[in-house]
Amino acid sequence: MNLILLGLPGAGKGTQAASIVDEYGVPHISTGDMFREAIKSETELGKEANSYIEKGELVPDEVTNGIVKERLEENDVKENGFLLDGYPRTLNQAEVLNENLSSAGLEVDGVIYIKVDTDVLMERLTGRIICADCGATYHKLFNPPKVEDTCGQCGGKEFYQREDDKPETVKRRIEINESLTNDLLNYYSDPDLIITVNGLGTPDEVFKEVKEKIDKLKASL
Template identity: 50%
Template sequence: MRTILLGPPGAGKGTQADRIVEKYNVPHISTGDIFRENIKNGTELGKKAQEYMNRGELVPDDLVVEIATDRLLKDDCKERGFLLDGFPRTVYQAQKLDEFLAANGQKLDKVIDLEVSEDVLMIRLTGRRVCKACGASYHVVNIPPKQEGICDKCGGELFQRADDNEETAKNRIDVYNKETAPLVDYYEKAGCLARIDGAAGLEETFSEITAALGE
Protein backbone atom coordinates (compact mmCIF):
# COMPACT_ATOMS: atom_id res chain seq x y z
CA MET A 1 0.00 0.00 0.00
CA ARG A 2 1.41 3.36 -1.06
CA THR A 3 -0.57 6.15 0.54
CA ILE A 4 -0.26 9.86 1.34
CA LEU A 5 -2.01 11.48 4.29
CA LEU A 6 -3.02 15.12 3.73
CA GLY A 7 -4.72 17.58 6.03
CA PRO A 8 -4.17 20.93 7.70
CA PRO A 9 -2.53 21.32 11.12
CA GLY A 10 -4.94 19.95 13.73
CA ALA A 11 -6.78 17.66 11.32
CA GLY A 12 -5.73 14.58 13.29
CA LYS A 13 -3.13 13.17 10.90
CA GLY A 14 -0.93 11.86 13.70
CA THR A 15 -3.72 9.93 15.39
CA GLN A 16 -5.02 8.43 12.16
CA ALA A 17 -1.51 7.66 10.91
CA ASP A 18 -0.87 5.53 14.00
CA ARG A 19 -4.04 3.56 13.34
CA ILE A 20 -3.29 3.07 9.64
CA VAL A 21 0.23 1.85 10.41
CA GLU A 22 -1.06 -0.61 13.01
CA LYS A 23 -3.81 -2.02 10.78
CA TYR A 24 -1.92 -2.23 7.49
CA ASN A 25 1.63 -2.80 8.78
CA VAL A 26 3.19 -0.12 6.58
CA PRO A 27 6.15 2.15 7.41
CA HIS A 28 5.05 5.61 8.56
CA ILE A 29 7.28 8.07 6.72
CA SER A 30 7.20 11.45 8.47
CA THR A 31 9.29 14.18 6.87
CA GLY A 32 10.17 15.62 10.26
CA ASP A 33 11.41 12.23 11.49
CA ILE A 34 13.51 11.73 8.35
CA PHE A 35 15.14 15.13 8.74
CA ARG A 36 15.92 14.53 12.41
CA GLU A 37 17.34 11.07 11.68
CA ASN A 38 19.60 12.34 8.88
CA ILE A 39 20.82 15.26 10.98
CA LYS A 40 21.41 13.03 14.02
CA ASN A 41 23.36 10.49 11.95
CA GLY A 42 25.38 13.20 10.20
CA THR A 43 24.52 12.03 6.69
CA GLU A 44 25.43 14.21 3.73
CA LEU A 45 21.73 14.97 3.17
CA GLY A 46 21.35 15.82 6.85
CA LYS A 47 24.33 18.18 6.75
CA LYS A 48 22.88 19.99 3.74
CA ALA A 49 19.50 20.37 5.44
CA GLN A 50 21.12 21.57 8.67
CA GLU A 51 22.94 24.35 6.81
CA TYR A 52 19.64 25.83 5.61
CA MET A 53 17.99 25.39 9.00
CA ASN A 54 20.91 27.07 10.79
CA ARG A 55 20.39 30.10 8.57
CA GLY A 56 16.68 30.11 9.35
CA GLU A 57 15.83 29.25 5.76
CA LEU A 58 13.39 26.71 4.36
CA VAL A 59 14.99 23.55 3.06
CA PRO A 60 14.68 23.75 -0.78
CA ASP A 61 12.13 21.52 -2.50
CA ASP A 62 14.75 19.48 -4.35
CA LEU A 63 16.61 18.63 -1.13
CA VAL A 64 13.34 17.70 0.61
CA VAL A 65 12.53 15.41 -2.34
CA GLU A 66 15.99 13.86 -2.21
CA ILE A 67 15.76 13.15 1.51
CA ALA A 68 12.23 11.73 1.27
CA THR A 69 12.83 9.53 -1.77
CA ASP A 70 16.09 8.28 -0.27
CA ARG A 71 13.96 6.92 2.61
CA LEU A 72 11.52 5.30 0.17
CA LEU A 73 14.38 3.26 -1.28
CA LYS A 74 14.82 1.35 2.01
CA ASP A 75 13.85 -2.32 2.08
CA ASP A 76 10.81 -1.88 4.34
CA CYS A 77 9.18 0.52 1.87
CA LYS A 78 10.02 -1.72 -1.08
CA GLU A 79 8.43 -4.70 0.64
CA ARG A 80 5.42 -3.17 2.42
CA GLY A 81 4.79 0.21 0.82
CA PHE A 82 4.48 3.39 2.86
CA LEU A 83 2.30 6.01 4.49
CA LEU A 84 3.69 9.46 3.72
CA ASP A 85 2.95 12.20 6.25
CA GLY A 86 4.28 15.73 5.68
CA PHE A 87 5.53 14.99 2.18
CA PRO A 88 4.84 16.16 -0.44
CA ARG A 89 4.05 19.69 0.74
CA THR A 90 3.89 21.38 -2.65
CA VAL A 91 2.72 20.47 -6.14
CA TYR A 92 6.34 20.55 -7.31
CA GLN A 93 7.27 17.96 -4.67
CA ALA A 94 4.26 15.86 -5.71
CA GLN A 95 5.39 15.92 -9.34
CA LYS A 96 8.89 14.84 -8.33
CA LEU A 97 7.45 12.05 -6.21
CA ASP A 98 5.40 10.85 -9.19
CA GLU A 99 8.56 10.83 -11.31
CA PHE A 100 10.42 8.85 -8.65
CA LEU A 101 7.66 6.26 -8.30
CA ALA A 102 7.32 5.85 -12.07
CA ALA A 103 11.08 5.37 -12.41
CA ASN A 104 10.82 2.57 -9.83
CA GLY A 105 7.79 0.91 -11.41
CA GLN A 106 5.43 2.08 -8.67
CA LYS A 107 2.42 4.37 -8.27
CA LEU A 108 0.29 5.79 -5.48
CA ASP A 109 -2.71 3.75 -4.39
CA LYS A 110 -4.60 6.45 -2.51
CA VAL A 111 -4.26 9.99 -1.13
CA ILE A 112 -6.28 10.53 2.03
CA ASP A 113 -7.37 14.14 2.64
CA LEU A 114 -8.68 14.87 6.14
CA GLU A 115 -11.12 17.77 5.77
CA VAL A 116 -11.80 19.94 8.83
CA SER A 117 -13.24 23.48 9.04
CA GLU A 118 -11.00 26.29 10.26
CA ASP A 119 -13.16 26.88 13.36
CA VAL A 120 -12.69 23.29 14.47
CA LEU A 121 -8.98 23.41 13.65
CA MET A 122 -8.49 26.45 15.88
CA ILE A 123 -10.19 24.70 18.81
CA ARG A 124 -8.06 21.62 18.29
CA LEU A 125 -4.75 23.45 17.88
CA THR A 126 -5.07 25.83 20.81
CA GLY A 127 -6.25 23.03 23.12
CA ARG A 128 -3.39 20.64 22.40
CA ARG A 129 -1.01 19.67 25.18
CA VAL A 130 2.20 17.66 24.71
CA CYS A 131 4.26 15.62 27.19
CA LYS A 132 7.72 17.10 27.79
CA ALA A 133 9.13 13.63 28.48
CA CYS A 134 7.73 11.26 25.86
CA GLY A 135 6.01 13.56 23.35
CA ALA A 136 2.54 12.05 23.78
CA SER A 137 -0.21 14.39 22.61
CA TYR A 138 -3.46 15.26 24.40
CA HIS A 139 -6.28 17.78 24.07
CA VAL A 140 -7.99 19.61 26.90
CA VAL A 141 -11.42 18.95 25.30
CA ASN A 142 -11.15 15.98 22.94
CA ILE A 143 -8.46 13.77 24.50
CA PRO A 144 -7.86 14.99 28.06
CA PRO A 145 -5.34 13.21 30.29
CA LYS A 146 -6.71 11.31 33.30
CA GLN A 147 -4.99 13.81 35.57
CA GLU A 148 -4.79 17.44 34.44
CA GLY A 149 -1.30 18.41 33.31
CA ILE A 150 0.11 14.87 33.70
CA CYS A 151 0.88 12.36 30.92
CA ASP A 152 -1.05 9.08 31.19
CA LYS A 153 1.81 7.14 29.62
CA CYS A 154 4.88 8.25 31.55
CA GLY A 155 3.77 10.74 34.20
CA GLY A 156 5.61 13.57 32.49
CA GLU A 157 4.51 17.22 32.57
CA LEU A 158 2.16 18.41 29.82
CA PHE A 159 2.69 21.80 28.20
CA GLN A 160 1.28 23.97 25.41
CA ARG A 161 3.67 24.33 22.49
CA ALA A 162 4.54 27.86 21.45
CA ASP A 163 3.08 27.22 18.00
CA ASP A 164 -0.28 26.22 19.51
CA ASN A 165 -1.33 29.73 20.54
CA GLU A 166 -4.13 31.37 18.54
CA GLU A 167 -2.00 33.69 16.41
CA THR A 168 0.52 31.03 15.46
CA ALA A 169 -2.17 28.42 14.85
CA LYS A 170 -3.95 30.78 12.43
CA ASN A 171 -0.68 31.40 10.60
CA ARG A 172 0.02 27.66 10.31
CA ILE A 173 -3.41 27.13 8.75
CA ASP A 174 -2.86 30.02 6.33
CA VAL A 175 0.52 28.59 5.27
CA TYR A 176 -1.07 25.18 4.68
CA ASN A 177 -3.88 26.70 2.60
CA LYS A 178 -1.37 28.56 0.46
CA GLU A 179 1.33 25.91 -0.02
CA THR A 180 -0.19 22.48 0.52
CA ALA A 181 -3.94 22.70 -0.12
CA PRO A 182 -3.34 22.85 -3.93
CA LEU A 183 -2.29 19.18 -3.64
CA VAL A 184 -5.95 18.30 -3.13
CA ASP A 185 -6.80 19.43 -6.66
CA TYR A 186 -3.61 17.84 -8.00
CA TYR A 187 -4.45 14.39 -6.65
CA GLU A 188 -8.16 14.71 -7.41
CA LYS A 189 -7.27 15.23 -11.07
CA ALA A 190 -5.00 12.18 -10.81
CA GLY A 191 -8.01 10.16 -9.67
CA CYS A 192 -6.56 8.88 -6.40
CA LEU A 193 -7.96 11.33 -3.83
CA ALA A 194 -10.31 10.29 -1.02
CA ARG A 195 -11.97 13.14 0.90
CA ILE A 196 -12.48 12.14 4.53
CA ASP A 197 -14.46 13.96 7.23
CA GLY A 198 -11.74 14.70 9.76
CA ALA A 199 -14.21 16.45 12.06
CA ALA A 200 -16.12 13.24 12.79
CA GLY A 201 -15.26 11.09 15.79
CA LEU A 202 -11.99 9.15 15.76
CA GLU A 203 -13.69 5.85 14.98
CA GLU A 204 -15.95 7.32 12.29
CA THR A 205 -13.00 8.99 10.57
CA PHE A 206 -10.94 5.81 10.66
CA SER A 207 -13.85 3.80 9.26
CA GLU A 208 -14.03 6.22 6.32
CA ILE A 209 -10.30 5.84 5.77
CA THR A 210 -10.39 2.03 5.77
CA ALA A 211 -13.33 2.11 3.36
CA ALA A 212 -11.36 4.38 1.05
CA LEU A 213 -8.39 2.02 1.26
CA GLY A 214 -10.56 -0.88 0.18
CA GLU A 215 -11.64 -2.49 3.42
Protein backbone atom coordinates in the same frame (compact mmCIF):
# COMPACT_ATOMS: atom_id res chain seq x y z
CA MET B 1 -0.17 0.10 -1.30
CA ASN B 2 1.43 3.46 -1.93
CA LEU B 3 -0.45 6.14 -0.01
CA ILE B 4 -0.17 9.87 0.70
CA LEU B 5 -1.78 11.38 3.81
CA LEU B 6 -3.00 14.98 3.62
CA GLY B 7 -4.72 17.23 6.14
CA LEU B 8 -4.41 20.66 7.70
CA PRO B 9 -2.67 21.19 11.06
CA GLY B 10 -4.86 19.77 13.82
CA ALA B 11 -6.74 17.39 11.52
CA GLY B 12 -5.33 14.34 13.30
CA LYS B 13 -2.91 13.07 10.64
CA GLY B 14 -0.44 11.70 13.17
CA THR B 15 -3.05 9.62 14.99
CA GLN B 16 -4.48 8.23 11.75
CA ALA B 17 -1.02 7.54 10.33
CA ALA B 18 -0.19 5.38 13.36
CA SER B 19 -3.46 3.45 12.98
CA ILE B 20 -2.91 2.89 9.24
CA VAL B 21 0.61 1.60 9.83
CA ASP B 22 -0.59 -0.76 12.57
CA GLU B 23 -3.45 -2.09 10.45
CA TYR B 24 -1.72 -2.49 7.09
CA GLY B 25 1.98 -2.78 7.89
CA VAL B 26 3.04 -0.11 5.40
CA PRO B 27 6.21 1.87 6.20
CA HIS B 28 5.36 5.27 7.68
CA ILE B 29 7.49 7.85 5.88
CA SER B 30 7.44 11.14 7.75
CA THR B 31 9.72 13.98 6.65
CA GLY B 32 10.40 14.88 10.29
CA ASP B 33 11.45 11.30 11.08
CA MET B 34 13.56 11.15 7.92
CA PHE B 35 15.38 14.36 8.74
CA ARG B 36 16.20 13.07 12.22
CA GLU B 37 17.40 9.71 10.86
CA ALA B 38 19.49 11.30 8.07
CA ILE B 39 21.07 13.71 10.57
CA LYS B 40 21.76 10.89 13.03
CA SER B 41 23.30 8.76 10.25
CA GLU B 42 25.32 11.79 9.07
CA THR B 43 24.45 11.28 5.42
CA GLU B 44 25.38 14.12 3.08
CA LEU B 45 21.75 15.14 2.72
CA GLY B 46 21.32 14.85 6.48
CA LYS B 47 24.23 17.20 7.09
CA GLU B 48 22.81 19.66 4.58
CA ALA B 49 19.35 19.51 6.14
CA ASN B 50 20.82 20.03 9.60
CA SER B 51 22.62 23.17 8.45
CA TYR B 52 19.21 24.75 7.80
CA ILE B 53 17.43 23.29 10.82
CA GLU B 54 20.12 24.55 13.21
CA LYS B 55 19.53 28.08 11.93
CA GLY B 56 15.76 27.74 12.28
CA GLU B 57 15.29 27.88 8.51
CA LEU B 58 13.05 25.78 6.26
CA VAL B 59 14.82 22.93 4.53
CA PRO B 60 14.79 23.67 0.75
CA ASP B 61 12.69 21.44 -1.51
CA GLU B 62 15.73 19.98 -3.24
CA VAL B 63 17.12 18.66 0.06
CA THR B 64 13.74 17.31 1.18
CA ASN B 65 13.18 15.70 -2.22
CA GLY B 66 16.59 14.04 -2.02
CA ILE B 67 15.99 12.59 1.43
CA VAL B 68 12.57 11.24 0.42
CA LYS B 69 14.05 9.72 -2.76
CA GLU B 70 16.67 7.91 -0.68
CA ARG B 71 13.99 6.57 1.69
CA LEU B 72 11.75 5.36 -1.14
CA GLU B 73 14.63 3.27 -2.49
CA GLU B 74 14.87 1.14 0.67
CA ASN B 75 13.78 -2.49 0.64
CA ASP B 76 10.82 -2.20 3.02
CA VAL B 77 9.16 0.27 0.64
CA LYS B 78 9.76 -1.99 -2.33
CA GLU B 79 8.17 -4.89 -0.45
CA ASN B 80 5.33 -3.21 1.46
CA GLY B 81 4.63 0.16 -0.17
CA PHE B 82 4.52 3.40 1.82
CA LEU B 83 2.46 5.95 3.69
CA LEU B 84 3.85 9.42 3.02
CA ASP B 85 3.03 11.85 5.85
CA GLY B 86 4.06 15.50 5.56
CA TYR B 87 5.30 15.03 2.01
CA PRO B 88 4.66 16.25 -0.59
CA ARG B 89 3.95 19.67 0.91
CA THR B 90 4.33 21.76 -2.25
CA LEU B 91 3.56 21.34 -5.95
CA ASN B 92 7.27 21.13 -6.68
CA GLN B 93 7.61 18.26 -4.23
CA ALA B 94 4.59 16.50 -5.77
CA GLU B 95 6.05 16.79 -9.27
CA VAL B 96 9.46 15.51 -8.17
CA LEU B 97 7.82 12.66 -6.26
CA ASN B 98 5.91 11.68 -9.39
CA GLU B 99 9.14 11.66 -11.41
CA ASN B 100 10.99 9.59 -8.79
CA LEU B 101 8.17 7.06 -8.50
CA SER B 102 7.84 6.77 -12.28
CA SER B 103 11.56 6.11 -12.67
CA ALA B 104 11.23 3.31 -10.07
CA GLY B 105 8.17 1.85 -11.79
CA LEU B 106 5.87 2.92 -8.95
CA GLU B 107 2.81 5.14 -8.62
CA VAL B 108 0.58 6.63 -5.94
CA ASP B 109 -2.44 4.38 -5.29
CA GLY B 110 -4.40 6.72 -3.05
CA VAL B 111 -4.34 10.17 -1.44
CA ILE B 112 -6.11 10.20 1.93
CA TYR B 113 -7.39 13.67 2.80
CA ILE B 114 -8.62 14.14 6.36
CA LYS B 115 -11.05 17.03 6.04
CA VAL B 116 -11.85 19.25 9.02
CA ASP B 117 -13.42 22.73 8.89
CA THR B 118 -11.00 25.53 9.72
CA ASP B 119 -13.11 26.83 12.63
CA VAL B 120 -12.82 23.41 14.28
CA LEU B 121 -9.07 23.40 13.67
CA MET B 122 -8.80 26.83 15.26
CA GLU B 123 -10.67 25.50 18.29
CA ARG B 124 -8.38 22.47 18.54
CA LEU B 125 -5.11 24.33 18.03
CA THR B 126 -5.68 27.48 20.10
CA GLY B 127 -6.99 25.72 23.21
CA ARG B 128 -3.66 24.57 24.65
CA ILE B 129 -2.59 26.28 27.88
CA ILE B 130 0.49 25.61 30.00
CA CYS B 131 0.98 26.00 33.73
CA ALA B 132 3.51 28.77 34.31
CA ASP B 133 4.81 27.08 37.47
CA CYS B 134 5.34 23.43 36.49
CA GLY B 135 4.77 23.28 32.72
CA ALA B 136 1.78 20.92 32.85
CA THR B 137 -0.21 21.10 29.61
CA TYR B 138 -3.99 21.39 29.35
CA HIS B 139 -6.59 22.14 26.71
CA LYS B 140 -9.38 24.61 27.44
CA LEU B 141 -12.02 22.34 25.88
CA PHE B 142 -10.66 18.79 25.67
CA ASN B 143 -8.47 18.57 28.78
CA PRO B 144 -9.18 21.48 31.14
CA PRO B 145 -7.89 21.59 34.73
CA LYS B 146 -10.31 19.68 36.98
CA VAL B 147 -10.53 22.72 39.21
CA GLU B 148 -11.07 25.86 37.13
CA ASP B 149 -7.95 28.00 36.73
CA THR B 150 -5.93 25.69 39.00
CA CYS B 151 -3.17 23.33 37.86
CA GLY B 152 -3.88 19.78 38.96
CA GLN B 153 -0.16 19.02 39.20
CA CYS B 154 1.12 21.85 41.37
CA GLY B 155 -1.84 24.04 42.30
CA GLY B 156 -0.51 26.94 40.24
CA LYS B 157 -2.92 29.67 39.14
CA GLU B 158 -1.03 31.19 36.23
CA PHE B 159 -1.28 29.78 32.71
CA TYR B 160 0.17 30.91 29.40
CA GLN B 161 0.03 30.06 25.69
CA ARG B 162 3.00 29.40 23.46
CA GLU B 163 3.36 31.79 20.55
CA ASP B 164 2.59 28.89 18.19
CA ASP B 165 -0.78 28.37 19.92
CA LYS B 166 -2.00 31.97 19.81
CA PRO B 167 -5.00 32.58 17.51
CA GLU B 168 -3.25 34.96 15.11
CA THR B 169 -0.32 32.55 14.66
CA VAL B 170 -2.57 29.51 14.23
CA LYS B 171 -4.82 31.35 11.75
CA ARG B 172 -1.84 32.26 9.57
CA ARG B 173 -0.45 28.72 9.78
CA ILE B 174 -3.79 27.24 8.71
CA GLU B 175 -4.15 29.72 5.84
CA ILE B 176 -0.70 28.87 4.46
CA ASN B 177 -1.26 25.13 4.77
CA GLU B 178 -4.76 25.38 3.31
CA SER B 179 -3.38 27.02 0.17
CA LEU B 180 -0.66 24.38 -0.20
CA THR B 181 -3.11 21.53 0.46
CA ASN B 182 -5.60 22.85 -2.11
CA ASP B 183 -2.79 22.94 -4.68
CA LEU B 184 -2.02 19.29 -3.93
CA LEU B 185 -5.68 18.25 -4.08
CA ASN B 186 -5.89 19.88 -7.50
CA TYR B 187 -2.70 18.10 -8.57
CA TYR B 188 -4.08 14.72 -7.44
CA SER B 189 -7.49 15.54 -8.93
CA ASP B 190 -8.42 12.05 -10.17
CA PRO B 191 -11.57 11.11 -8.18
CA ASP B 192 -10.36 7.51 -8.07
CA LEU B 193 -7.19 8.71 -6.32
CA ILE B 194 -8.56 11.10 -3.67
CA ILE B 195 -9.98 9.48 -0.53
CA THR B 196 -11.75 12.19 1.49
CA VAL B 197 -12.43 11.34 5.13
CA ASN B 198 -14.49 13.32 7.64
CA GLY B 199 -12.07 14.16 10.47
CA LEU B 200 -14.67 15.47 12.94
CA GLY B 201 -15.31 12.26 14.88
CA THR B 202 -13.29 10.53 17.57
CA PRO B 203 -9.99 8.99 16.39
CA ASP B 204 -11.65 5.56 16.31
CA GLU B 205 -14.62 6.85 14.32
CA VAL B 206 -12.34 8.57 11.82
CA PHE B 207 -10.19 5.47 11.44
CA LYS B 208 -13.27 3.32 10.84
CA GLU B 209 -14.00 5.45 7.76
CA VAL B 210 -10.33 5.47 6.75
CA LYS B 211 -10.20 1.67 6.96
CA GLU B 212 -13.40 1.20 4.96
CA LYS B 213 -12.08 3.37 2.16
CA ILE B 214 -8.58 1.87 2.15
CA ASP B 215 -10.04 -1.64 2.07
CA LYS B 216 -12.16 -0.63 -0.91
CA LEU B 217 -9.08 0.82 -2.63
CA LYS B 218 -7.02 -2.26 -1.82
CA ALA B 219 -9.67 -4.54 -3.35
CA SER B 220 -9.54 -2.55 -6.58
CA LEU B 221 -5.76 -2.72 -7.03
